[in-house]
Amino acid sequence: MDALYQNQKLVELYDAVNRSREDFDFYIAGLPEPPATLLDIGCGTGTFALELAHRGYDVTAVDPAAQMVALAVRKDTGRSVKWFTGSVTDLDIDLRVSAAVMTGHAFQCLLEDTQISALFEAVGQRLSQDGSFWFETRNRAAKPWLRWTPDHAAPPVDLGAGRTVEVIHRVLSVNDDCVTFEEHYNFNDDSGTLTSQSTLRFLDLDGIEKLAAKNGLVLSETFGNWKREPLMRDSPEIIVRLKKAV
Template identity: 40%
Template sequence: MGETENTLYSDSRLIGIYDLLNAGDHDFTFYEAQIATPPKYVLDVGCGTGVFAVRLASGGHKVVAVDPSPAMLGYARRRAGADRVNWLVGDAATAPGDTPFDVATMIGHAFQCLLTDDEVSATLRAVRERLSPGGRFMFETRNPAVQPWLGWTAQHSRRAIRTDDGSQVEVFHECTSVRGEIVEFDTHYDFVEAGVHLTSRSQLRFMSQPVLARHLDAAGFREVTWIGGWDGRSFDEASSAEIIAICRNDQASVRRLQDFEHAIQRTV
């Protein structure tokens, strides 16, 4: 899509304001409560600027954090407390598989960056293969039923923030295309004092809960709890803004997969 595609994840000026634009910890607090008492061995997939990974590590968990953007990870590694985290450039399959993880997370709607069935399947399988029996994978995606992209216009999404040096940045989203499950939009950034305008073009996939459930089942996640908000409310397909999935790698499924793989090996 050209030089504006996913600039948010590569331009140092945009990475520098990412945390300001995504301030708030309702999701962090929710997932921390689910992970519960440390120490847990946690895999944070699509960790971005590393806020959550460092927060978990500072709370006593052992954390491996992966992200496909070297620039985002470069920023994360400079964060206070970053030395407590094992940072890796890559995706879920990049994470070590020698010691099973107790928990895997994929937060900040990072799951929606998986645009194809192959990407979704590969990620779910890689995560599941790295979880201990009984381990959990936690992530969220926006509910397409409430059509959040309708508010991604200059009129409805414009906001202004102040950076650490006091300068102002004005930001708004502009939805440009909705094709089935794929929503394309531009995010515009006006650095007022510097007179600089930047645009980042993005695509996100909006899967319904039934479609997502089928993908999870195909990957071997048979036990899934569906939550519709950060306050823990049950998921409602018509009204919930979030589809939060807590997926357990149950031991029976692990054994079935191992038996299947062993049977395949005996035939070759």
């Protein structure tokens, strides 16, 4: 598990560094009307799960990173979401959801085919017959990691009270469809620098479809960006909606 999701200081920075979220409105537009039962997989600090609960959905949210879930629970002062630390396979087999979502490129944390198969199987078991599983991966063909350099760093993020943090990326290796990189969090005060190393997988659509088919799911829709434009070869995102095979 990445330090990003385990180190208490980095976990507490997650929401500040990830403030701008075009993906939330995109996914909300694809969901059934509330009240419906939803599953947020890799829920992280819980911002999307809390937004869904606020809109009247019955939300279960799960993530393997205990520190991320603990922060989500602290944010949920109204106890509006059912939170779990672990994976979908740990959830009650009788849970039935109209839709499952996996946002924030959490799908790319799954590096092995076996992990993706286990995810697809577990989601399929818990989806209602006409339910949907929505998630996205950055598009490998667009090679986004070429811009993960200090030159392309975003402006420092305001943390309040005069504190800022600048996040700088450095790619360490690109092997097949996996990219390993460091993130350096440079603070403007005496906190110094925190560093996290991550590996993300860039599985292409063909690979997603094949693993889905092996686990009883079929491709229902794809998009190439958060404006709902069609998936093209160089689209930034591969946004996928899977359904149960009939």
